[in-house]
Structure formats: structure tokens, C-alpha cells
Amino acid sequence: MSSALLPGSFDPPTNGHLDVIGRCSGIFDRVVVGVLANPSKEPLFSTQERMNLLKDCCADLENVEVSAFDGLLVDFAVELGVDVIVKGMRAISDFDYELQMAQMNRRLSGIVTMFVATKPEYSFLSSSLVKEVARFGGNVGDLVPPLVLDALREKLS
Numbered sequence: 001m002s003s004a005l006l007p008g009s010f011d012p013p014t015n016g017h018l019d020v021i022g023r024c025s026g027i028f029d030r031v032v033v034g035v036l037a038n039p040s041k042e043p044l045f046s047t048q049e050r051m052n053l054l055k056d057c058c059a060d061l062e063n064v065e066v067s068a069f070d071g072l073l074v075d076f077a078v079e080l081g082v083d084v085i086v087k088g089m090r091a092i093s094d095f096d097y098e099l100q101m102a103q104m105n106r107r108l109s110g111i112v113t114m115f116v117a118t119k120p121e122y123s124f125l126s127s128s129l130v131k132e133v134a135r136f137g138g139n140v141g142d143l144v145p146p147l148v149l150d151a152l153r154e155k156l157s
């Protein structure tokens with residue numbers, strides 16, 4: 001049985017995240033979406049809110065589960081017993097840092113990181129930009145799932 005851990009802050013989940021999760025769901029038998037409980041920046045959504053949003057967004061993907069973690073990603077990966085860590089790769093600007101993390105994580109644990117190229121239409125998309133645009137009343141309706149859009153409106157109102 002193949003399994004993958006897809007980590008991130010998901011503050012909030014975007015269509016780019018869901019694209020990668022959906023494709024992993026079709027490749028691996030088990031996919032764990034790992035929500036970093038305490039990202040370096042103060043999150044807009046609490047850990048529980050981010051987990052609930054992801055669970056709702058992935059409700060139709062039976063092999064996807066959502067779980068929170070803190071501390072080192074590789075410790076969580078070992079605890080879960082997953083085969084690989086999967087990261088979305090949006091553009092070449094992601095590459096340097098992602099490669100560093102992949103190599104460090106491999107050194108720490110032996111666990112391999114695989115990269116999934118995001119769809120080109122999401123190559124500019126990040127949770128940070130979504131929050132900034134939404135904060136100033138810009139339209140992010142085609143960048144996040146409807147239930148995330150509702151949650152953003154409520155949070156920022």
C-alpha cells in the first residue's frame with residue numbers, strides 16, 4: 001500500500017493545494033494532508049479551522065485524511081509510516097528552498113520528497129496572496145473553493 005504525506009500551512013487551502021491533493025489521491029493508496037499547527041507567521045485560521053476546511057474540501061476523496069502536526073515534518077512522517085513526502089511545485093522560484101528542505105529531510109530520515117507540478121493557472125497562487133487580496137476586498141472567488149471563500153468572508157468581515 002503506497003502512502004504520501006502532503007504538508008503545509010493551508011492558511012487557507014487554495015485551489016492550487018486541492019489540485020495537488022486530488023492528483024495525489026489518484027496516485028497513492030493513502031494520502032495524509034499534514035497541517036502545520038504553528039507556522040512562523042500568525043495564521044488567520046486556527047489549526048482546527050484549517051483542518052475542518054481541508055476535511056470539507058476533500059470529503060469526496062476517500063483515501064485522503066487530514067491531520068495536524070507540530071515540530072519536525074520528518075518526525076511526523078516517520079510516526080505515520082508514509083513512503084514519501086509530496087510537495088507542490090509552482091514555479092522555479094519554489095525550487096531552491098524546496099530542494100534544500102527535501103535534502104535536509106532525506107538526510108534526517110531517509111524519506112524521499114516527490115514534487116508535483118501545479119497546474120500553470122495556479123503557478124502564481126499562494127495562501128498569503130489570497131489573504132491579502134481578500135483583506136482589501138479583491139475577488140478571490142476563482143482561486144479558492146466556495147466554502148473557503150465563505151470562511152474568508154466571515155473571518156475578514
Ligand code: PNS
Binds near residue numbers: 009104105
Ligand atoms: O505551506 P507552507 O507554509 O509552505 O509549508 C511549509 C512546511 C509546513 C512544509 C514546512 O515549513 C515544514 O516542513 N515545517 C515543519 C518544520 C520542519 O520540519 N522544518 C525543517 C524543514 S527541512
